[in-house]
Amino acid sequence: xxxxxxxxxxxxxxxxxxxxxxxxxxxxxxxxxxxxxxxxxxxxxxxxxxxxxxxxxxxxxxxxxxxxxxxxxxxxxxxxxxxxxxxxxxxxxxxxxxxxxxxxxxxxxxxxxxxxxxxxxxxxxxxxxxxxxxxxxxxxxxxxxxxxxxxxxxxxxxxxxxxxxxxxxxxxxxxxxxxxxxxxxxxxxxxxxxxxxxxxxxxxxxxxxxxxxxxxxxxxxxxxxxxxxxxxxxxxxxxxxxxxxxxxxxxxxxxxxxxxxxxxxxxxxxxxxxxxxxxxxxxxxxxxxxxxxxxxxxxxxxxxxxxxxxxxxxxxxxxxxxxxxxxxxxxxxxxxxxxxxxxxxxxxxxxxxxxxxxxxxxxxxxxxxxxxxxxxxxxxxxxxxxxxxxxxxxxxxxxxxxxxxxxxxxxxxxxxxxxxxxxxxxxxxxxxxxxxxxxxxxxxxxxxxxxxxxxxxxxxxxxxxxxxxxxxxxxxxxxxxxxxxxxxxxxxxxxxxxxxxxxxxxxxxxxxxxxxx
Amino acid sequence: xxxxxxxxxxxxxxxxxxxxxxxxxxxxxxxxxxxxxxxxxxxxxxxxxxxxxxxxxxxxxxxxxxxxxxxxxxxxxxxxxxxxxxxxxx
Numbered sequence: 001x002x003x004x005x006x007x008x009x010x011x012x013x014x015x016x017x018x019x020x021x022x023x024x025x026x027x028x029x030x031x032x033x034x035x036x037x038x039x040x041x042x043x044x045x046x047x048x049x050x051x052x053x054x055x056x057x058x059x060x061x062x063x064x065x066x067x068x069x070x071x072x073x074x075x076x077x078x079x080x081x082x083x084x085x086x087x088x089x090x091x092x093x094x095x096x097x098x099x100x101x102x103x104x105x106x107x108x109x110x111x112x113x114x115x116x117x118x119x120x121x122x123x124x125x126x127x128x129x130x131x132x133x134x135x136x137x138x139x140x141x142x143x144x145x146x147x148x149x150x151x152x153x154x155x156x157x158x159x160x161x162x163x164x165x166x167x168x169x170x171x172x173x174x175x176x177x178x179x180x181x182x183x184x185x186x187x188x189x190x191x192x193x194x195x196x197x198x199x200x201x202x203x204x205x206x207x208x209x210x211x212x213x214x215x216x217x218x219x220x221x222x223x224x225x226x227x228x229x230x231x232x233x234x235x236x237x238x239x240x241x242x243x244x245x246x247x248x249x250x251x252x253x254x255x256x257x258x259x260x261x262x263x264x265x266x267x268x269x270x271x272x273x274x275x276x277x278x279x280x281x282x283x284x285x286x287x288x289x290x291x292x293x294x295x296x297x298x299x300x301x302x303x304x305x306x307x308x309x310x311x312x313x314x315x316x317x318x319x320x321x322x323x324x325x326x327x328x329x330x331x332x333x334x335x336x337x338x339x340x341x342x343x344x345x346x347x348x349x350x351x352x353x354x355x356x357x358x359x360x361x362x363x364x365x366x367x368x369x370x371x372x373x374x375x376x377x378x379x380x381x382x383x384x385x386x387x388x389x390x391x392x393x394x395x396x397x398x399x400x401x402x403x404x405x406x407x408x409x410x411x412x413x414x415x416x417x418x419x420x421x422x423x424x425x426x427x428x429x430x431x432x433x434x435x436x437x438x439x440x441x442x443x444x445x446x447x448x449x450x451x452x453x454x455x456x457x458x459x460x461x462x463x464x465x466x467x468x469x470x471x472x473x474x475x476x477x478x479x480x481x482x483x484x485x486x487x488x489x490x491x492x493x494x495x496x497x498x499x500x501x502x503x504x505x506x507x508x509x510x511x512x513x514x515x516x517x
Numbered sequence: 518x519x520x521x522x523x524x525x526x527x528x529x530x531x532x533x534x535x536x537x538x539x540x541x542x543x544x545x546x547x548x549x550x551x552x553x554x555x556x557x558x559x560x561x562x563x564x565x566x567x568x569x570x571x572x573x574x575x576x577x578x579x580x581x582x583x584x585x586x587x588x589x590x591x592x593x594x595x596x597x598x599x600x601x602x603x604x605x606x607x
Binding site: 020022023024029124126128131132134295297352353354355358364365367368369371372373375379380382383384386387390409411 | 581582583585586587588589590591592594595596597598599600601602
């Protein structure tokens with residue numbers, strides 16, 4: 001039933017974002033996060049659920065301690081070690097990637113506002129990946145800054161067969177993860193200790209600075225460039241590629257480009273077009289070297305062959321593979337648009353004209369802010385980056401179509417980001433995008449299995465015992481949602497079920513082995 | 518204020534870059550002088566000169582990035598000390 005999908009649209013993907021929730025008062029982060037989660041429920045954005053932890057292979061114990069709630073749009077919301085974690089529902093196109101990221105930001109803001117009201121303290125929430133802590137209050141000079149990190153994880157469904165040989169995965173994808181940061185990096189300041197210096201340093205990819213090895217299972221210590229976690233959240237023939245080097249992006253354009261490029265790279269990988277990807281001599285060191293190279297932007301890379309090249313040249317190899325796979329196996333309008341955008345970006349970056357991507361690429365936008373504000377101290381530089389990451393009332397801009405005013409203190413400007421996106425992506429306009437974001441707040445993507453789960457939750461909540469990404473247990477039956485596109489809107493709409501029994505019998509008729517009474 | 522690297526590193530980097538530039542200029546002049554009197558391995562020498570010139574070009578281009586970003590973003594909002602108080606890693 002899903003075989004008609006080809007190329008990037010056959011890949012479901014989603015983002016897990018850990019949001020730091022802060023208050024000036026010395027309050028336990030978990031207290032703040034729990035208050036935010038309760039607030040979201042109070043405002044009708046989410047409901048408590050029992051999360052079926054059996055699908056969280058190897059993390060069952062950790063997951064069993066987490067109280068989950070389920071957002072109206074199919075997102076999962078929980079307190080993960082003192083951060084507000086929101087995992088978007090799975091989608092299969094870059095426009096949904098943009099809309100569900102913005103919906104996630106709005107959820108986080110609503111939670112923080114509700115926590116403020118409940119605790120009678122100003123509670124703030126940010127979308128980034130590092131907190132720079134002054135070890136000695138009021139002293140920022142020297143090595144007195146400690147940078148801690150929290151994650152943005154990207155997930156994309158892949159074929160297990162393609163991932164059986166991890167050496168092949170490393171060969172194909174490691175150079176991609178290392179070099180793509182020049183357009184997917186969120187940009188931030190980290191402690192100078194990372195480069196053996198004092199003070200703080202602006203880097204392209206803050207997450208790259210925390211890597212110590214090529215591959216790892218752990219996401220919190222000794223992080224790898226690639227993550228080996230084997231939790232398909234789907235049938236066994238799939239592998240969910242769990243990518244711990246996504247970052248908290250705010251610009252629409254960079255979210256669009258990251259999503260479509262990643263989906264196409266995975267298609268190219270499965271088709272074998274990346275088996276001869278260039279091999280980097282020292283991947284861990286190179287990852288950090290590129291990230292810190294914001295001054296000269298040489299982005300030099302030494303290959304195992306001894307050849308010296310740069311990040312743009314490596315990305316051109318990937319662009320070529322993406323074009324091949326798109327021509328042979330896919331080619332919907334988003335793929336074409338994505339390829340055109342990436343090709344243009346690489347031409348500009350080859351000429352080192354990054355300034356053309358202010359408001360389009362996050363690290364360039366943050367660097368432009370730093371250049372123009374001319375911070376007088378490290379703490380001011382840190383504040384500028386934090387203020388860009390601040391989620392505040394400027395998010396209202398996405399919910400309106402006429403009023404042009406952008407309110408709030410955040411240095412991220414949604415209007416300028418959208419103007420950039422509209423210029424580069426002619427299929428995007430403010431009116432339709434706002435409608436999409438509003439829809440994404442309370443509705444799941446229509447093309448994926450999330451549609452069935454959210455509709456059942458809305459209509460028959462009292463019957464739901466537990467759910468997870470790939471299961472739903474009702475009083476009456478268990479449904480295995482282990483195929484990414486099963487029971488989506490098209491499938492369910494064709495059957496016009498009027499009540500729960502009819503919905504279940506439609507599901508049973510379509511997937512006899514997946515509905516167990 | 519160098520916005521790329523804060524605190525003490527800033528001055529050191531600028532100085533270092535200036536030194537290299539001066540050194541390079543002198544080097545190129547010397548190489549050119551010597552070139553007039555030496556015919557042997559002139560291709561090699563020319564290649565070395567070109568390499569140094571390329572290096573200088575790259576440095577000039579890099580310095581341009583920061584200057585090209587000047588005026589690209591409005592600075593009409595007050596910067597506030599938005600410290601993130603998260604106490605735990607991921």
